[in-house]
Amino acid sequence: MDKLVKFRYWWFALSLAIIIPGLVSLAIFGLRLGIDFSGGALWDIQFVERAPGQLDTERIRAIFAAQGFEGALVQLTESQVDGRTVASAVVRTRSLSETDPEAQRQRVLSALSAEYGTVNQQALQSVGATVSAESTRSAVIAVIAACVVILAYLTFAFRRAPHPVRYGVCAILAMIHDVLLVLGVASILGVVIGLEVDALFLTALLTVISFSVHDTIVVFDRIRENLVNRRPTETFDEIVNHSIVQTLPRSVNTQLTTFFTLMALLLFGGESIRNLVLILLIGLVSGTYSSIFNAAQLLVVWENREWSRWFRRSAPPGAEAPAA
Amino acid sequence: MRSRDIYSLIFILLIAGIALSIVFAPEGRWLFNRDVSVRLGLDLRGGIQVLLRAAEPVERSVMQTAAGVIERRINGLGVAESVVQLSGNDRIIVEIPGIDNPEQAIETLRGTGKLEFIDTKGEFLAPGTIVRTTGSPNPVALRPTATATGTDTVTGTTTVTGTEEITPTVPEGPIYESITDGKDLDLNSVQPPQIAGQSLTNQFAVPFAFTGESARRLEQFTAANIQRPMCIVLDNQVFSCPVVQAALIGGRGEITTSTRQDAEQIYTQLKYGALPVPLQVESSRTVSASLGQGSVDASIVAGLVGLLTVALFMILFYRLPGFLATVALLLYTAISFALYQLIPVTLTLPGIAGFILSIGVAVDANVLIFARLKEELRRGRSLNASIDAAFVEAWPAIRDSSVATLITCTILFMFGNTFGVSLIKGFALTLGLGIALSLFTAMVVTRTFLHMINPLPFAQNPWLYELKDAPGMRHVREAA
Numbered sequence: 001m002d003k004l005v006k007f008r009y010w011w012f013a014l015s016l017a018i019i020i021p022g023l024v025s026l027a028i029f030g031l032r033l034g035i036d037f038s039g040g041a042l043w044d045i046q047f048v049e050r051a052p053g054q055l056d057t058e059r060i061r062a063i064f065a066a067q068g069f070e071g072a073l074v075q076l077t078e079s080q081v082d083g084r085t086v087a088s089a090v091v092r093t094r095s096l097s098e099t100d101p102e103a104q105r106q107r108v109l110s111a112l113s114a115e116y117g118t119v120n121q122q123a124l125q126s127v128g129a130t131v132s133a134e135s136t137r138s139a140v141i142a143v144i145a146a147c148v149v150i151l152a153y154l155t156f157a158f159r160r161a162p163h164p165v166r167y168g169v170c171a172i173l174a175m176i177h178d179v180l181l182v183l184g185v186a187s188i189l190g191v192v193i194g195l196e197v198d199a200l201f202l203t204a205l206l207t208v209i210s211f212s213v214h215d216t217i218v219v220f221d222r223i224r225e226n227l228v229n230r231r232p233t234e235t236f237d238e239i240v241n242h243s244i245v246q247t248l249p250r251s252v253n254t255q256l257t258t259f260f261t262l263m264a265l266l267l268f269g270g271e272s273i274r275n276l277v278l279i280l281l282i283g284l285v286s287g288t289y290s291s292i293f294n295a296a297q298l299l300v301v302w303e304n305r306e307w308s309r310w311f312r313r314s315a316p317p318g319a320e321a322p323a324a
Numbered sequence: 325m326r327s328r329d330i331y332s333l334i335f336i337l338l339i340a341g342i343a344l345s346i347v348f349a350p351e352g353r354w355l356f357n358r359d360v361s362v363r364l365g366l367d368l369r370g371g372i373q374v375l376l377r378a379a380e381p382v383e384r385s386v387m388q389t390a391a392g393v394i395e396r397r398i399n400g401l402g403v404a405e406s407v408v409q410l411s412g413n414d415r416i417i418v419e420i421p422g423i424d425n426p427e428q429a430i431e432t433l434r435g436t437g438k439l440e441f442i443d444t445k446g447e448f449l450a451p452g453t454i455v456r457t458t459g460s461p462n463p464v465a466l467r468p469t470a471t472a473t474g475t476d477t478v479t480g481t482t483t484v485t486g487t488e489e490i491t492p493t494v495p496e497g498p499i500y501e502s503i504t505d506g507k508d509l510d511l512n513s514v515q516p517p518q519i520a521g522q523s524l525t526n527q528f529a530v531p532f533a534f535t536g537e538s539a540r541r542l543e544q545f546t547a548a549n550i551q552r553p554m555c556i557v558l559d560n561q562v563f564s565c566p567v568v569q570a571a572l573i574g575g576r577g578e579i580t581t582s583t584r585q586d587a588e589q590i591y592t593q594l595k596y597g598a599l600p601v602p603l604q605v606e607s608s609r610t611v612s613a614s615l616g617q618g619s620v621d622a623s624i625v626a627g628l629v630g631l632l633t634v635a636l637f638m639i640l641f642y643r644l645p646g647f648l649a650t651v652a653l654l655l656y657t658a659i660s661f662a663l664y665q666l667i668p669v670t671l672t673l674p675g676i677a678g679f680i681l682s683i684g685v686a687v688d689a690n691v692l693i694f695a696r697l698k699e700e701l702r703r704g705r706s707l708n709a710s711i712d713a714a715f716v717e718a719w720p721a722i723r724d725s726s727v728a729t730l731i732t733c734t735i736l737f738m739f740g741n742t743f744g745v746s747l748i749k750g751f752a753l754t755l756g757l758g759i760a761l762s763l764f765t766a767m768v769v770t771r772t773f774l775h776m777i778n779p780l781p782f783a784q785n786p787w788l789y790e791l792k793d794a795p796g797m798r799h800v801r802e803a804a
Contacts, residue, residue: 044615080618098377098604122615128606131375142739149731157724200674203736203748207681207755210732214685214725218692221721250688250695253641257634257691258684264630265680269622272367273673280681 001248004292005241005300011293015177022184025191031183032190034198035092035125037139039132041069042125043091043108049117050087052078060089063115067108069093079122088122096126139202143179146206147172150213157217161224166302171216174287174295178212179205181286182279189278200276208283211258215251215291222247223296236303240296248292255288332772340655343662360665363405364421365672365750368620370613371421376603378414386600391416393599396561405670415606422613439509440557441542442500444565448553453562455555457502503545503554504575508538513576517587528587529578539575547571623676630680631657634687642694644788648773649690656686656758656765663757675750682758685729689766692718697789704795707784711774715767722766726759733759 035042047055057074064072073092078085097104105124113119127135154168161167182205189195222243230239262284265277301307346360354360366373376394378387387410394416395408407419442457449455513533519526534542546554546568555565556579566579581587635653638646660679664671696718700710733756740748777783786794 081614095607096605098606099379101605101608120612120614121610123609123611125609126605126607128375128377130377131607138739142735146732146735149735150728153727153731154724157720157727199748202739203674203751206732206736207751210729213728214688217725217728218721221724225717246699247695250691253637253691254684254688257637257687258681260633260637261630261680261684264633265626265677267626268629269626269673269677269680271622272619273677276674276677 001245002241004244005237005297008293008297008300011297015181015290015294019177019180019184022181022188025187026184029187029191031187031197032195034196034201035095035127035132036199037132037136037197039095039127039129041093041095041127042123043089043093043121044123045089045091045109045112046079046081046120046122047087047089047112047116047118048081048120052076052085052087055087055089055116057089059115060091060112063111064091064093064108067111068104069108081120095128098128101126135199139199142202142206143209146209147175150175150209154213154217154220158220158224161227163302166299167220167224170295170298170302171213171220171291173298174216174290175209175212177290177294178208178283178286182208182283185282186279195275195278198275200273201279204276204279204283207280208287211284212287212290215254215288216295218250219243219247219291219296220299223299237300240300244292244296251288251292255284258284326775329772329775332768333776336655336769336772339659343655343658346662346665347658349665354666358666360668362661362665363668363670364616364620365670365675366419366421366609366616367611367673368616368623368671369422370611370616371419372608372610373417373419374608375411375606376416376418377606379602379604382414382601384410384413387414387416389600390603394418399561416603439504440502441504441545442502442555442557443545443549444500444553444555446552448565449555449562451562451564454560455557455562456497456499457557457560458499500555500557502557503541504534504538508534508536508575510535514591517581517584517591527580527582528584529580530587530591531576531578533577534575542572542575542577546577619673623673627676627680630683634683638687638690641790642691643790644777644783645690645694645697645770645774648777649687649694649770652690652765652769652773653683653686655769656761657683659761659765660754660758663761664754669753669757670750671754672750674748675754678751678754679758682755682762685755685759686762686765688725689718689722689762690770692721693766693770698791701786701789701791701794701796706796707794708775708778710796711771711778715771719767722763726763729759730756 055076057076060074061072064070064074071093075090075092077088077090079088080086105121109119109121151168151172154171155164158164158167186195186197186201190197223240226239226243226246234242259281262277262281266274266281269277346354349360351361378390391408391410398406398408398418398420405421407417409417411417440457442455510533513531515531517528517530519528533539550568550570552568553565554568556563564579579587631653635650638649638653640646642649660682663669669675693714696714697710700713701707705713733752736752737749737756740750740752782788784797786792786797
């Protein structure tokens with residue numbers, strides 16, 4: 001446990017090993033945008049007179065196309081009605097007409113029921129193009145605003161510690177780590193399980209940011225305290241290592257309790273927040289990791305000004321980087 | 325026990341009592357008949373949210389008028405807890421929870437305003453009464469399904485079958501004969517209130533005029549019914565029932581009131597009874613009530629499982645302090661729900677997720693404090709001194725991390741507010757509230773509990789704090 005700081009470059013490498021594939025996926029495939037950010041309509045329709053397996057996506061696509069919704073994406077699911085399992089479909093189309101959405105909706109439902117008997121429209125969301133564009137813009141603004149305000153607060157909170165800006169910057173770097181990791185994983189999950197990025201995804205991302213900072217603050221607070229009571233022989237590396245070890249039980253326990261509640265939500269909670277919870281789970285683990293293994297370690301890197309050694313041939317970057 | 329702790333304990337018990345009385349208030353009514361029933365969001369009880377945008381560029385004041393018109397019409401629909409608010413310069417957010425066939429309701433809202441004079445056969449109707457008229461015999465508000473409450477959930481889905489069109493349930497009540505047709509109102513004739521007659525009586529009048537068939541019929545009716553009441557109805561809602569003073573020649577007349585305020589109101593109603601600008605449905609979200617009910621059930625199970633797991637973990641891991649923290653956590657849950665009901669906070673699915681997540685945060689403050697407590701006990705301080713030191717030392721970390729999370733919640737709330745994504749707002753609100761509240765339960769409630777058990781002999785046992793030895797405790801135990 002006394003070598004946590006010594007292995008700092010290994011911890012950084014582990015972070016990069018997860019982040020880089022995500023970024024590659026992000027560059028190639030991007031994110032699967034939900035209708036909140038890309039515009040469009042999402043129909044959740046229940047076919048009361050059909051059992052699961054009795055539906056054909058191509059046929060449903062054709063019905064939608066006949067009503068003016070070409071290129072609909074149809075995903076078959078199932079749902080419960082009075083204890084029976086019936087077929088359902090989630091259909092994504094372009095957004096409804098702005099001038100007469102009701103007539104359009106009626107036509108589609110009538111056409112579907114002409115083919116399949118009684119249908120229930122469980123949910124219908126339609127987001128226009130201007131709204132989605134504005135949502136995207138304010139989402140970016142929200143994330144940047146959160147970063148700036150938290151940086152300012154951290155600098156203020158650690159104003160008595162030496163080099164208060166360092167704490168803020170290192171916390172933000174750890175936060176960027178979490179944001180990149182979550183975005184990368186979301187991109188990979190978009191390819192693998194079709195995870196869509198919607199307004200709830202943004203909510204999860206911002207929560208991850210705040211929880212990441214939360215964890216970082218607890219570790220930094222210990223470092224600040226131990227620096228005040230510093231013994232003359234103690235090096236900065238030792239203080240950071242000691243602080244991490246002291247806060248480790250708390251980090252693990254808090255992580256566990258949050259993990260339990262999120263697992264409960266994931267297993268038993270509603271279908272519509274499953275993605276929110278999944279992203280929160282990934283992000284919170286990343287947040288705790290980054291506060292211990294990135295944020296605090298970066299303070300050491302900064303204190304020792306190790307970047308001046310990174311490009312010198314005699315001391316290549318790696319686990320052997322000498323402690324100052 | 326110090327007197328300060330006794331006061332704290334009384335305070336905590338008082339808060340707990342109030343919280344429980346709100347949560348378990350009979351029929352959702354609390355002090356002074358205040359409505360403290362649980363408010364469920366659109367995603368949990370079903371309903372519709374639409375973002376309406378002006379079809380042409382307009383002034384903000386015009387949009388405010390339009391929002392006012394829509395609000396009046398929703399009230400006419402007989403739906404409780406609806407929301408109408410301006411967003412930006414040219415958008416209106418409308419939320420209507422818990423109604424069947426919400427899309428049709430939205431169509432009604434977007435329709436034009438309808439002014440009618442009706443023949444009540446001498447009857448005075450109370451202002452605000454919803455009536456059926458020959459011009460509009462089937463107002464949405466009077467359909468039995470339109471006022472369906474949250475309890476009527478399973479049947480509340482929009483159902484369309486292949487053979488039959490949606491047949492609205494026929495409302496009950498008499499149909500009054502409309503003398504005029506709203507579309508015959510000459511909007512140019514509606515003028516701002518003027519001081520009526522000789523101005524000695526301080527009366528105000530709003531002039532108006534009908535054209536065509538309506539003008540002819542209004543003239544005939546008023547000539548035949550002098551000194552009898554005639555009701556003015558706007559969108560099927562009775563506005564007033566003045567007594568006819570004279571025949572309205574050419575369908576031209578004025579509505580007299582005794583205050584300028586009333587006159588202004590009538591003027592606005594007549595002039596803007598119709599929407600000042602056509603509105604387009606820019607985006608909409610509809611959720612059926614049955615889908616919502618499934619989500620509520622799932623959330624309750626998830627919440628209970630989450631709470632139980634955390635309680636078990638805390639007790640197994642931290643023993644006595646963990647048990648006290650669990651009691652504080654139950655109190656936290658009760659106060660949270662009491663606040664949701666009192667403020668009121670509309671619970672959405674992400675809102676519930678925010679609350680369940682905040683349980684983790686609430687526990688975190690305790691975890692931080694207990695970690696310090698163990699350190700202090702190991703160092704050989706007495707239990708009492710350790711408790712105080714633990715709270716003092718854990719405070720900066722708890723404070724700073726809470727502030728950071730509150731900052732994020734504020735930003736999320738603002739983001740949600742701008743675009744009417746009430747789901748995000750719900751999450752930010754419950755999480756933010758939870759963090760503020762957990763400061764109270766961790767710093768006051770758990771602390772008071774710890775101080776209370778301090779004098780008890782059984783509490784002076786290192787095992788209860790998951791320690792092999794606590795040097796500071798021994799002499800206390802021996803003395804006891």
